[in-house]
Amino acid sequence: MQRSGYHHGSLPSALVAAALELLDEGGAEAVRVREVARRAGVSPGAPFRHFADREALLTxxxxxxxxxxxxxxxxxxxxxxxxxxxxxxxxxxxxxxxxxxxxxxxxxxxxxxxxxxxxxxxxxxxxxxxxxxxxxxxxxxxxxxxxxxxxxxxxxxxxxxxxxxxxxxxxxxxxxxxxxxxxxxxxxxxxx
Incomplete structure (x- = not known):
């Protein structure tokens, strides 16, 4: 499922939702921060303002x-x-x-x-x-x-x-x- 991009609301929630989509599609290995950011419609560095690293996002x-x-x-x-x-x-x-x-x-x-x-x-x-x-x-x-x-x-x-x-x-x-x-x-x- 492709998102139209993050516009309003809670960015951490949008990132987790995008990561959950990736998890459902291909398992934990498929959850990559860059792809999560792309699906949420934000820059590749934006997730790191809310999650220290991929492990924090997966948690x-x-x-x-x-x-x-x-x-x-x-x-x-x-x-x-x-x-x-x-x-x-x-x-x-x-x-x-x-x-x-x-x-x-x-x-x-x-x-x-x-x-x-x-x-x-x-x-x-x-x-x-x-x-x-x-x-x-x-x-x-x-x-x-x-x-x-x-x-x-x-x-x-x-x-x-x-x-x-x-x-x-x-x-x-x-x-x-x-x-x-x-x-x-x-x-x-x-x-x-």
Missing amino acids: AVAGEVLEDFAAWQGEAAGAAEGPVMRAFGLGFVRYAIRHPHRFGLLRSRVFGASQPEELRPRLGELELLLNGLVVAAQRDGELPPGDPEVVALGAQALVYGLAQMIVDGFLPAERAESLAEQVLNTYAATGY
Whole structure:
């Protein structure tokens, strides 16, 4: 998608939007500051007035993706027909299927060994949502008792692994969502 150029409003937001387009088109490798500036309709040096470097821009994009992912997960949980943790897990996998490059950026910036400081509040909100869902599911007998953080970790490991297998092409794309549903149904039936 070609932009007509930046004219008014928030230049940082316009730069992040252009970078997000590039991410969706070709992954993090496609996000180049010069191309972001071109799409936003500004000079090649303009992004550096708002972002120290490409890494700072990618962190800002990761923040937008994390916000989008959290909203997606909240909607999945809110629209649950059946066990909410199953819906949450399926939402996670569906997000990765529909947005593989965004999932890749989350994997590298958010779900890695360390998160940029500016992303921690958003990640904390997502963790609170998940822990709240786990506690509610435990209370309702859908999940076994135990430390909610450990149960949440197990759930995250399952859906993260499924999502990664799908994005990596290990599971056939045309059957990925169906296979994910079957796996999640199997674990939902066992109380996990």
